[in-house]
Amino acid sequence: MALFRLQGSRVLAVDLTDDAVKARNGSMVAYTGKMTFKRLTGGGEGLRGLVTRRVTGESMTVMEVKGFGTCFFAESAAEINLVRLDGEKLYVEASNLLCTEATLRTGTSFTGLRGASEGHGLFTTTVEGSGQAALTSAGPAVVLRVTPQTPLSVDPGAYVAHTGNLRQHFQSGVNWRTFAGEASGEAFQIRFEGDGLVYVQPSERVTVGGQI
Amino acid sequence: MSQGFGPPPPGFGPPQYPPGAGGPVVHDAHTLPADDNVNPYTFSVHLDGQWFLQRGKMIAYYGQIDFHGLGHGPLDRLVASSFHSPLHAAQWVVAQGRGRMLLADRAFDINSYDLDQGNLTIRSGNLLAFSPGLALKQSIIPGFLTLIGTGKFVAASNGAVVFVEPPIRVDPQALVGWADCPSPCHHYDHSYLRGVLGGVRMLTGLGGLSGEEHQFEFAGAGQVLLQSSETLMDGIDTGSVPWEPGMPGGPEGMAGGGRGPGGRGPLPF
Incomplete structure (x- = not known):
């Protein structure tokens, strides 16, 4: 079984013993031992996944790393966050997903307006199964728990990923004052309700909401 | 398993989570710090009333919080007591309500500071948020803002x-x-x-x-x-000052630095 650990906060080290992980294409920075790097088409989800990704535009080029030894991954000096999944589903932007164990299944799901508000497409990547995944974020992500009593609102530009049984809806604070030049700059938020964890990064991507 | 690398030296990097452990700290609405840092890049405000924020620096919140742009409306009186330069007021947002609110700015380091009947002048781009006990004024130095009073403010730095x-x-x-x-x-x-x-x-x-x-x-x-x-953070507009004799800098654009090293404006006659 592949063993994920952090070497510092910006390099992921994965110990492999004749098993495989899926990682973002080109994210390997070094390795020891004997490894093969095979590019997977369509995010490693077979023909159906390939078609889905083509249609949805949630693009992800992935390689399969297999062998013995330790492989090091990094991406633009972004902070790396480890997530352990025990059968639940992780929703994450393809641009934030660095590496997953080969046992985890990846797919795409519809996000609706939330995706559009983040400046991404209308679709997001899902990771499902049991095992570890590594996410990248601009600055170390803060993990926030959502309970039925304490719903959470997140700026679309700071959202990275979420797990658990969460309903999300789009909350808009746009009113006539936005257009009268008195915008609050926090016009759009995603509201999470239910039970689960949300990962936010201490930095905001440029989003549609951020510019209004 | 080949193991060519030892563990990083103590104190280096983030906490190392042993494999299979719970992973990173999970915060919820009750365990988030009150008016303190969550990590060096994220600050948690315990909001009960109002705070002023620079536009677009809120990343998440629990509770009932509304965000208002500054202008005419129910917050007029608050704004009148905390802002003394209407021209840069448009950069600021009032957060109103109850809850915990997380602030961050492009993954820069964030710190909070307390002022007790004090005054502090800060580069405009570094100031993220402040509590209404403080009054924000335009500094006589172009590109800087001055906070006067008692309260807490949050600043980012590279x-x-x-x-x-x-x-x-x-x-x-x-x-x-x-x-x-x-x-x-x-x-x-x-x-x-x-x-x-x-x-x-x-x-x-x-x-x-x-x-x-x-x-x-x-x-x-x-x-x-x-x-x-020595990397500057982007400044926000601190507003211009109406030119009159006796103003430092020149009549055209205070931030431009006037004319020449002396910064003398034209003679008033």
């Missing part, structure tokens, strides 16, 4: 902030702000550029300059805040 006491000379790019002491003056260290050749060198740069000939000099009692990097 690298950790260092506090030093005057007398001190600091690099202009490393300066974040200063508290309680008089505004700085310029200091030029051109003593090695002597004679005709030195003059030519100073004007043309031929022969090389160290790049550290110009500093800000602080005197008096107080604190000077420096960031541990």
Whole structure:
């Protein structure tokens, strides 16, 4: 079984013993031992996944790393966050997903307006199964728990990923004052309700909401 | 398993989570710190009432919080007591309600500071948020803002902030702000550029300059805040000042630095 650990906060080290992980294409920075790097088409989800990704535009080029030894991954000096999944589903932007164990299944799901508000497409990547995944974020992500009593609102530009049984809806604070030049700059938020964890990064991507 | 690398030295990097452990700390609405840092890059505000934020720096919140742009409306009185320069008011947002609110700015280091009947002048781009006990004013120094009163404010910096006491000379790019002491003056260290050749060198740069000939000099009692990097953060508009005789700088654009090193405007007649 592949063993994920952090070497510092910006390099992921994965110990492999004749098993495989899926990682973002080109994210390997070094390795020891004997490894093969095979590019997977369509995010490693077979023909159906390939078609889905083509249609949805949630693009992800992935390689399969297999062998013995330790492989090091990094991406633009972004902070790396480890997530352990025990059968639940992780929703994450393809641009934030660095590496997953080969046992985890990846797919795409519809996000609706939330995706559009983040400046991404209308679709997001899902990771499902049991095992570890590594996410990248601009600055170390803060993990926030959502309970039925304490719903959470997140700026679309700071959202990275979420797990658990969460309903999300789009909350808009746009009113006539936005257009009268008195915008609050926090016009759009995603509201999470239910039970689960949300990962936010201490930095905001440029989003549609951020510019209004 | 081949293992060519030892563990990082103690104190290096983030906490190392042993495999299979719970992973990173999970915060919820009750365990988030009240008016303190969650990590060096994220600050958690315990909101009960109002706070002022720079636009777009809220990343998440629990509870019932509304965000209002500044302008005419129910917050008029609050704004009137906390803002004394209407021109830069458009950059600010009032957060109103109850809950925990997380602030962050492009993964820069974030710190909070308390003022007790104090005053502090800070570079406009570094100030993220402040509580309404403080009044925000435009500093006489272009590009800087002054906070006066009692309350808490949150500032971002490129690298950790260092506090030093005057007398001190600091690099202009490393300066974040200063508290309680008089505004700085310029200091030029051109003593090695002597004679005709030195003059030519100073004007043309031929022969090389160290790049550290110009500093800000602080005197008096107080604190000077420096960031541990010479990369400036983008400033926000501090607004312009209506020109009248006696204003430092020139009539066209205070931030432009007036005319020439003396910064003299035209004569009033």
